[in-house]
Amino acid sequence: SQQGEEDPQALSIQEGENATMNCSYKTSINNLQWYRQNSGRGLVHLILIRSNEREKHSGRLRVTLDTSKKSSSLLITASRAADTASYFCATVPGGGNKLVFGAGTILRVKS
Amino acid sequence: EAGVAQSPRYKIIEKRQSVAFWCNPISGHATLYWYQQILGQGPKLLIQFQNNGVVDDSQLPKDRFSAERLKGVDSTLKIQPAKLEDSAVYLCASSAQGASETQYFGPGTRLLVL
Numbered sequence: 001s002q003q004g005e006e007d008p009q010a011l012s013i014q015e016g017e018n019a020t021m022n023c024s025y026k027t028s029i030n031n032l033q034w035y036r037q038n039s040g041r042g043l044v045h046l047i048l049i050r051s052n053e054r055e056k057h058s059g060r061l062r063v064t065l066d067t068s069k070k071s072s073s074l075l076i077t078a079s080r081a082a083d084t085a086s087y088f089c090a091t092v093p094g095g096g097n098k099l100v101f102g103a104g105t106i107l108r109v110k111s
Numbered sequence: 112e113a114g115v116a117q118s119p120r121y122k123i124i125e126k127r128q129s130v131a132f133w134c135n136p137i138s139g140h141a142t143l144y145w146y147q148q149i150l151g152q153g154p155k156l157l158i159q160f161q162n163n164g165v166v167d168d169s170q171l172p173k174d175r176f177s178a179e180r181l182k183g184v185d186s187t188l189k190i191q192p193a194k195l196e197d198s199a200v201y202l203c204a205s206s207a208q209g210a211s212e213t214q215y216f217g218p219g220t221r222l223l224v225l
Contacts, residue, residue, distance in 0.1 A: 030211050042217050042219050043216040044216070090153075097159070097166060097209060097210055098159055098166075098210050099156065099210045100156075101153030101154050103151070103152055
């Protein structure tokens with residue numbers, strides 16, 4: 001069963017613009033993670049935000065978490081062509097012990 | 112620190128044949144995961160090991176898929192016999208402890224079943 005759902009499914013922007021991706025989930029969580037996957041490669045962990053945190057930064061990434069709305073957003077500022085990839089949110093549903101991924105957002109940054 | 116290693120990177124087989132994938136996790140990581148990623152979808156957990164014991168295999172098609180993690184280190188995933196719908200990327204990941212922690216992924220094995 002799918003826990004997280006990303007929105008939009010695909011996003012195309014110009015280099016230098018900001019990209020925002022959203023994730024909604026269904027059950028309570030301990031934390032929410034964002035991963036990136038470049039074409040044909042494995043996933044790379046970007047950031048983990050705990051349920052008691054509202055915002056977290058890492059370089060050009062900013063993640064917010066709203067547990068009351070069961071949603072998270074990933075903002076990439078000043079995007080680069082190298083940011084072109086699929087982005088997935090993932091959570092461990094409350095009481096569970098496995099990470100469940102959404103279907104992902106495909107980001108294309110045009111140079 | 113060496114990352115998660117997987118082999119082979121690509122495999123093409125015919126339906127009803129068997130295939131095996133190998134994974135070597137990051138040294139010292141207790142938990143190892145096998146995911147199946149079908150084109151256009153997110154990874155789906157097939158099996159999760161804690162050391163050499165199975166934590167979750169609820170989504171593993173046990174009539175054709177098997178996995179083992181000998182001595183709590185390397186792991187192999189086998190499909191026998193393969194079906195067309197098994198065409199996917201098989202990802203191995205590891206983490207220091209449980210699923211809530213950061214997981215480190217290998218490059219994956221791309222399987223095509225003809």
